[in-house]
Amino acid sequence: MERWKRRIFILAMGFLFAMASFTVALGQEIKIGVIGPMKFVQGIGHWNGATMAAEELNAKGGIQVGNQKMKVQIIQADSNEFLNVTDATNAMERLITKDKVHFVVGGFRTEAVLPMQDIAMENKKIFIGVGAAHDELCLRVAKNYNTYKYWFRGSPFNSSFLGRTSFIHLGTVGAILKQSLNIPKVKVAIVAEKAEWTEPMIKAAEGAIPSMGMETVGVWRPSPVATDVTAELSAIQRSEAQMIFTIFSSSVGIPFARQAGELKIPAVQVGINVEAQKDGFWQATQRMGNYVATMNTYARGVEYNELTKPFVDTYVKRFGETPTYTADTYAAIVYTLAPAIEKLGTLDPDKLVAFMENDVHKAPSGVVAYLKDAEGRHLHELRWGPGYLTALGVQWQDGELKAFWPNKWKAVPEAPEITYKGIVPYKIPPWMIEKYKK
Amino acid sequence: MDLILFYLRKLFTILKNEVLVLPSRVVVVLFFLLLLLLPVFTKDPYLLRIFTLTSIFAILAASWDLLSGFTGQMNFGHALFFGVGAYGAALLNKHVGIPPWGTVPLGALAAVVSGLIIGIPCLRLRGTYLALTTLAFPIILMGVVFAFPGLTGGELGISGIARLAGSRVIDYYIAVVVMLGLCTIMWKITDSNTGIIFHAIREDELAVKAAGINTTRYKLLAFSLSGFFAGISGGLYAHFMRIAGPSTLEVSMSFQVVIWAIFGGIVTIYGPVGAVFILFPLLEFLRFWQEFRMLMFSVVVLLILLYMPDGLFRWLRDKVEKECPRCKIRNVAMRHTCRVCTAPLD
Incomplete structure (x- = not known):
């Protein structure tokens, strides 16, 4: 009798323990911190992307971790x-x-x-950076792998690749002008806001432009917060430049585009203009920003792959605007973290890192793979190029931001052509055609 | 044994006759004890981080008070000293390999030099003109930082420098003990003959000159001392954050110091220190209401400045203590006669 009592007691205790474990497991959540400047458009993008990711994953019951489903909880940090x-x-x-x-x-x-x-590395937390493009962030992984291996770049690809992409856009538009308007040697004006980050890009542009068969006519450096750039535009007009290579991340991108449109400067704008990536650019420039081109990650109606359209459409429906690259927190959670957790059935950061750094997967902005340096050390740096991530060349065409690049783009002569679904031809402003078409 | 008993008796006498007689002194002792004993009660890394940074910024705020509050040399570019200290420590650590215990004082010496460099051309300036001129110096240095990105790291700053110490608790103790020590030294300076001359320069420089005192020397001394203490805080900050970047030289950093000092009460040393210990953790506490965090913070600062124009701690001190009209000794507000000269206090 005593032995039975003991067995029943052990069974009861076991049952209670199992129930308690089950209850704890049910209550468990995967907590993902979303950190960014939440009062600014960049942070809003971070939060919106993460919100969409959490909603989508939780609608499916959460992330499968081993034999249990865990809901995703996102925590905002301004x-x-x-x-x-x-x-x-x-x-x-x-x-x-x-x-x-x-x-x-x-x-x-x-x-x-x-x-x-x-801080994240000291605490062995996987930190997927979505926003900062500086190479140093990933070089740290190679230099001190054991400490920095928990860092991954989520978006955008690094500043060297950003520069390279904008030069490709410059060369592409230059070739179109040359062919369509019979300009033997295209003249390029470099206009970069007065900021430290533009310095290496200016130097690189000055080197790259002649190698593309074009000519640099000068470099102009307006203030990042300038509200009047007519002096620079008049000088550019006098230099007879046919292209303006813009390097803007600040508000100067708006007055520059607006005043160039008002003055009908016979030169097309290509390069980086962060303001032109936003939906509000058309209104902000009072429709004078027509034909302005810039680099961007997403554009309505353009599909890198089958994941792009559902993401962009849902984002536009949910938040009323086209996603910017900081909204790639969505891809970081849904396509990088969640599959790795489900595949390994664990939240252990070391095991996840070992899997993630070798993982190649699709995301709404292309195919994500991570680079190694020349010595074969992991960088956790996004791979750029055909078949991976390329970003888009976008142009404002009558109130809509349309993508014109990559359009039959070949990275090297023997590489296959790349054209994404939804790409449209580049449009030359009519006043340019009027001036140069003979 | 007798010697120990003697010192214990002496300590008890000081506590009884000098400390326990005034609420402000009791608060200071409790403040010291609380800070030194905090890690005994909690080792929460977030809390220790906040109080480590608070201690570092307290040194900075007190150093501004020493120069602008006591000597009246209105400095709107105090971030210069902080930035020079931070960059000096970071450069020496990164390129020369000197450990933090060496880089922090050397960075502070670099800040002293910068104090002299800006002090000399500013000697003839006063008031608004001095404030605006000093405002320009950190901006100029930021230009220099951007002009030599190979050395200074440009807009990225110098990152990956050595940690202050191996653990958060040790980081905390280094910052707190240095802060308590330096603030005590600053307070003692202001209470010394030099401090009296600083006061006098602020009140009437011409009269001080007429008394045969070389005010130029004392003004440069104030710039150097203030630069040294601010430089120490900059060095500690760089090693704690493991980065010295252009943000250490931003105009907002200079104005933050002014806000802290005025909030707590200038010409006190303890006022700016107390203000940092209220405002810095307050900003963190307000994270629960992220949308209105900065607004709430601004409202608190505005209300205090509106109703307590001499600063929060001066106002509080005047509520709990009274100064004897005859011997100028401070007494607890409940007393009717002075504890020293027995003169009536009301």
């Missing part, structure tokens, strides 16, 4: 990094040690992301 770097690091520390997140996505300003990266 890094305030444009104004205060210290604030950004405090937000990261809070996410990790107070909110006890399993993973972190986001970050934008490199000076803030570097110390944020240190």
Whole structure:
């Protein structure tokens, strides 16, 4: 009798323990910290992308971790990094040690992301950077793998690749002008906002433009917050440039495009103009930003693959605007983290890193794969190029942001041509045609 | 044994006759004890991080008070000293390999040099003109930082420098002990003959000159001392954050220091320190209401400045303590006669 009592007691205890474990498991969630400047468009993009990801995954019951489904909980942290770097690091520390997140996505300003990266690495948290493009963030992985291996670049690809892509856009549009308007040697004006990050791009452009069979007529450096650039535009007009290579990330992108449109400057704008990537650009330039071209990650109606359209359409429906590259927190969660967790059935960061760094997967912006350096060391840097990530060349055409590149693009002569679904031909402004077409 | 008993008795006497007689002194002792004992009660890395940074910024705020509050040399570019200290420490650590215990004081010495460099051309300036001139210096240095990206890291800054210490608790103790030590030194300076001359320069420089005192020397001393203390805080900040970037030189950093000092009460040393210990953690506490965080913070600062124009801690001190009209000794507000000269206090 005593033995039976003991058995029943052990069984009851076992049952209670199993129930307790089950209840705990049911209540468990995968916590993902979303860090970014939440009062700015970049941080809003971070949060919107992550919100969509969490909603989508939770609608399917969550992420399968081993034999249990775990819901995704996203936790917002306003890094305030444009104004205060210290604030950004405090937000990261809070996410990790107070909110006890399993993973972190986001970050934008490199000076803030570097110390944020240190905090995440010290705590062995996988941090997928979505916003900062500086090469140093990934070089740290190669230099000190054991410490920095938890860092991955999520979006955009690094600044060297960004520069290379914008030169390809420049060459593509230059070739179109040459062919359509019979201009023997296209003259290019480089206009870069007065900021440190534009310096290496200016130097590179000055080197690349002659090698593309074009000529640089000058470099103009307006203030990043200039509201009047007529002096620069008049000088560019006098230089008889047919192309303006813009390097803008600040608000100057709006007055420059507006005033160039108002003055009907006979030169097309190509390059980087972050303001022109936004839906509000058309209104902000009072429709004078027509034909302005820039690099972008997404455009309505353009599909890198079958994942692009559902993402862009849902995003536009949910938030009323085209996603920017910081909304790639969505891809980081849905296509990078979630499949790795499901495949390995664990949240262990070391095991996930070992899987993720060798994983090649599709995302709405192309195919994600990570690079190694010349010595074969992991960089956790996004692979750029045909078949992987390329971004788009987009142009404002009568109120709509249309993608014109890649259109039958060949990275090297023997490579296959690349054209994404939804790509349209580049349009030359009519006043350019009027001036140069003979 | 007798010696120990003697010192214990002496300590007890000081506590009884000098500390426990005034609420402000009791608060200071409790503040010291609380900071030194905090890791005994919690090792929460987030909390320790906040108080480590608070301590570092407290040194910076107090150093501004030493120069602008006590000496009246209105400095709107205090981030210069902080930035020079941070960059100096980071450069020495990164390129020369000197450990933090060496780079922090050397960075502070670089800040002293920068204090002299800006002090000399600013000697003839006063008030608004001095404020605007000093405002320009960190902006100029930021231009230099961007002009030599190979050395300074440009807009990225110098990252990956050595940690202050191996653990968060040790980081905390280094920052807190240095802060308590340096602020005590600053307070003692202001209470010394030099401090009295600083006061006098602020009130009437011509009169001080007429008394045969070389005010130029004292003004440069104030710039150098303030630069040294701010440089220490910059060095500590760089090693704690493991980065020295252009944000250390931003105009917002200079104005933050001014806000802290005025909020707490200038010409006190303890006022700016107390203000940092309220405002910096407050900003973190307000994270629960992210949308209105900065607005709430601004409202608190505005209300305090509106109703307590001399600063929060001066206002509080005047509520709990009274100054004897005869001997100028401070007494607890409940007393009717002075504890030293027995003169009536009301």
